[in-house]
Amino acid sequence: MNVTIEGLSLSYGGVSAVQDLDLAIGDGESIVLLGQSGCGKTSTMRCVAGLETPSAGRIAIGDRAVFDGDSGKSVPSHKRNVGMVFQSYAVWPHKTVIENVAFPLRMKGQNRTLSRAKAFNVLELVGLAHLAHRGASQLSGGQMQRVALARSIAMEPSVLLLDEPLSNLDARLRDDLRVELRRIQLERGLTSLYVTHDQQEALALADRIAIMQSGRIQQLGTPQEIYRAPATASIATFLGVTNVFPVERGGDLGLRLEGHSVALRSSHPVPDGPISVAVRPEAVTVHDAERADELTSRANRLAGKVRVAVYQGSSVRYQVSIDGGPDLDVVSLDPVVLAPDTPVVVEVPEAAVSVLPDDTPAPATDAAAPAAGDTGAAA
Amino acid sequence: MRAPTDLGAPTTPGSPTPSSGGRKQRSGRGGWRSSGVMLLVMGFLILVPAGFVLLAAFSETVPRPGSISLDLTVGNFAVLGEPGVTRATLNSLLIATLSTVLALAIGGFLAFTTARTNIPFKGLVYLFGLMPLFLPSYVGALAWSILGSPAAGLLNIGLRDLGLTGFVDIYSIPGVVMVMAVFYAPYAFLLIHSSMSLMNPDLEDASAVHGGSQWRTLRTVTFPLAMPAIVGSALLIFTHVLENFPVAQVLASPGQIDTLPTFIYRLMNASPSRGNEASSVAILLVVFILVITWTQRVLLSRRAYTTVSGKGVKARKVDLGHLRWPLFVVATGYFLIAIALPILALFLTAMRTSPYMSSFRDLTAPGALDASSFGTVARSDVFLTAAGNSVVVALLSAAGGTVLAFLVAYIVYRTRARARGLLEGVSMVPLAIPAIVLGIGLLWTWLVMPIPLYGTLWVMVIAFLAVQMPQGLRGIAASIQSTDKDLEDSAVLHGAHRARAITAITVPLMKVGLTSTFLILLMLSMRELTVPLFLYTNDTRILSIAIFDQFENGGALQQAAAMSLIYCLIMFVLSCLPRLLGSRGGLNNH
Incomplete structure (x- = not known):
C-alpha cells in the first residue's frame, strides 16, 4: 500500500529530531532513508510504526490516516498493520522459530493450525523451514535476521519497515542477505521503508533513496541519480x-x-x-x-x-x-x-x-542547532 | 500530548476508532494517567508515614485518631541537647565507623583471596563469605549474647574451665562492632568480589608489560579499579550499621550503651511515651543517612565503571606461595565467629535441660542434653501462629511488592509518562529513612487512618511494601533495563495490544528477574524485625518478633534458641529456591 507522510515533525524535550518532512512511498516501492546517525531517519520510521508520537504532521497508509496532528487522531501500533525488522532483530528468545513467525497471525485471530501452516510457508521463503522448531535463542545472527523478516512478512504488512537490519552481520553475510532481501521485496511487491547509514546497502535495495540530514530529506532520487549527481558537497x-x-x-x-x-x-x-x-x-x-x-x-x-x-x-x-x-x-x-x-x-x-x-541552505524558519552532517563546509 | 501507543489501559482493544479526534490532551505514554496513579499509591505508602514523623517532630502531641496537632513548635529539638543524645550519637558514629572498617577488611580479604588468588578450597572460602547472609543479624546478636555475656557466656565458661579468667564481654562497643562487622561483611565481599572478578585482565597485563611488579600492579591498578566497589560497599555498610536497631538493642543496651536507634526506641517506649522527642532524634538520624547517601552519589558519579568488560574474562591470579594455608586458616576463623560458634551456641542452648551451667563438665551428666525442645517448640501455639503469620505476610508482601515494583519500573523505564523521575525518587525514599523511623511513621499512619487495618496482618503487609520498595525496584529495574524494549514493541507492531505484549513477551522474558525479586522480598519480609516491632499486636506476631520477644523477656531462652534454629532453616531453604528455580528455567529453553 502507498504511504504518505506530510509535514512530519518530532521533537524530544525541545530537541528536534524530524523537521517538517514530506515523503510519498508508492505501492510496492522500496524507499531507503540514508543518513548518518542522529539525522532523524530512525525517528521517522518509528513515527510510521507508531512507536513515537510526532509533534505535528500527518501519516497515511493507503487511504487511512494513522496519525493526524490536527485532529489528534492516532492509531495504536498494533492496529496499523505495519511490519518491522528491528536492528536488534527483536526475535523473542523464549519462543521457537515457528512461534515467532506465527505470532502476528495468531494476533489476527487465525487459528493455531492455519497460522502455523502459513508461518511454515514463509519460513520456506527465507530458507529456514528446517529450523522451525528450534528455540530462537539458539540461532545465529543471520538466522535471527531471517526469522525477524519472516515474522514481518507473515503478517502481510501494508508497509514493511527495516531498521538497519544488516548492520549486526559480518560483511559476507551482509552481501548475501542484501540480494535476498531485494529478491523477496520484489517478488512479494512489498512496500518498504528501509533505514541505513551504508550507501552500498542503499544503492542495492532502493527504488528511490532519500538522503537525510538534520531531520530533513536533503535529496530524493533513484540510486543512479544520487550516485551520479549528489546535490551538495556534504552529501x-x-x-x-x-x-x-x-x-x-x-x-x-x-x-x-x-x-x-x-x-x-x-x-x-x-x-x-x-x-x-x-x-x-x-x-x-x-x-x-x-x-x-x-x-x-x-x-x-x-x-x-x-x-x-x-x-x-x-x-x-x-x-x-x-x-x-x-x-x-x-x-x-x-x-x-x-x-x-x-x-x-x-x-x-x-x-x-x-x-x-556546500550545503542546501536551511529554510529561514529553522532555528535549530547547526546540522551534524556539515562535513562539506569549507575549512 | 497525543499518544498512539498507550500503556494498554486507555484504549479498549475492540473499539473501531481507538482515538476520537479533537482531544488534544491524551493521557498515556506521555501523560499523567499511569504515573499519577502510581505516585498516589507510593505517596500514600511512603510519604505519608515519613510526613507524620516530620510533623510529630515539630508539634506538641503525636498524631492520634481524630487529632492531628498543627500547633508547630521546635521545642522537641531541645532533647538533642541532652547528654544522652550526644552520647548516643557519638556511640552510633563510632560503632558505624569501626564496623565499616572491620567489615571492609573482612569482605575485601575474602573477595580478593577467592577472586584473585590460589587460596586452597576456594569454593568453600567463597561460601564462608556468603553464609552470614542466611543468618539474620539479630539471631547472630542473640547467639553472641549467649556466647559472650560476661557472667554466663559460653566462651567465658569455657575459659574458666581452662583455668583462665573469663574476659570476653560482648556487651561493649568492641563486642557490638565485631558482631556488626561480621554480619555486614558479606555486602563488602559480594560487591568487591564481582568487581575484582569482572576486571578486564588486559588492564593489569598492561601494567605488567610496562614493568610493574605483581605487588605494584595490585596497588596501582587492581585496587584503584576496585575503588568504586570498595567505596560503595563502605557507605552501604556504614548506613546499615548506623540505623541497625536489633544488634544494638541486644548487645549494647545491656551494657548501658545507647545508639541513636535504641535511644529512639527507649523514648517511644518510655512511659508516658515521648513520641515527639523520639521524632526529633529520628530526624537527626535521617539527616546523617541523607548526608551519607548524598556523599555516595557524589563520589560514585565521578567514577567510570569501565572495568567491566562483559566477556568471559579470566582474571589474573596471584600466587600466595607459603601464605596459602595461613590465609585459609584466617578465613576459617571468620567462619567460626560468624557461623559455627553462633549456631553451636544456639544448639547447645536449645538442647540444655537446665538453664544454668557453670562448667562444660555439666553437659556430660546424664540427661543434660535433650533434643525434645525442638519438637515442643515446633508444636507450640506461639511458634505455629507466628510461623503462619510470617508466611502469610511474607508471601503477600513479596507478591505485592513485585507487582508494584514492576509497575513503577515499567512506567519509569518504558514510558514517557510525566513525573516518572519523581515516581522513582519517591519509591527510593525508604532507603534514606531508617527502619526504626519508618516503623514509627507507619504506626501513627495506621492508627490515624479511618481504615481499620491496625492490629491486622494487613498493616504488616502494607508496612513491608513501603519498607522494601527500593530493593524491589532495584531488582526489577535491572531486569527491565536488560530486556530489549524492541522485543515488546515488535509484538505490538505484529498486532498485539500493548497489555498483551507485556504479558506475552516482557513478563516471560523477565521471569528470572521477577522470580528473584520475589524471593529477595520474601527473605527480607521473613527477617525484618524493626518495622513490625511497632506494629504488632498479640494476634499478629511474626517469627522475628516472637524470637525477639522471648529473648528480651529473658525467661524463654531455650525456646527462643530452638525457634531461631528452625527459623534459620526456613531462611536457608528459601534462599536455595532461586537456584532450584533457575536451573529448571534453564532446562525449559531446550
Missing part, C-alpha cells in the same frame, strides 16, 4: 567521494582550490553560493611522469608525487600529493604499482569534476 562526502575541496570562483584557469595554487576546470555549470568540487577517486587516472605522452586532451593535468600506494588486488589505491595542491585519492585499475615518491601526472577529466553547493 558527496557522505557518499564516499573522498576528494571534496572548497573552491574560490573567478580567474581564467578555472576553479582555484581554496588555500592552494592549483585550479581545476569543470564542464559542469557553477551554482551560486559557497561551492566545492568533488572528484571520485576512480575517475582519476595516474601516470608515471616519464611516460606523460600518453595523456588525453580534455582533462585537467596535475603534477605530483605518490605518497602512499595500497595494493587492493583488482585495483591500486593511491594518495598523490599534488604540487602546490592537496592530497588526492586515486583508485587505479592499472596492475602496475607505482612506488612511493614516484613523480606522477594525474589526469582529471573535466566531466568528472562536479561543482556542488
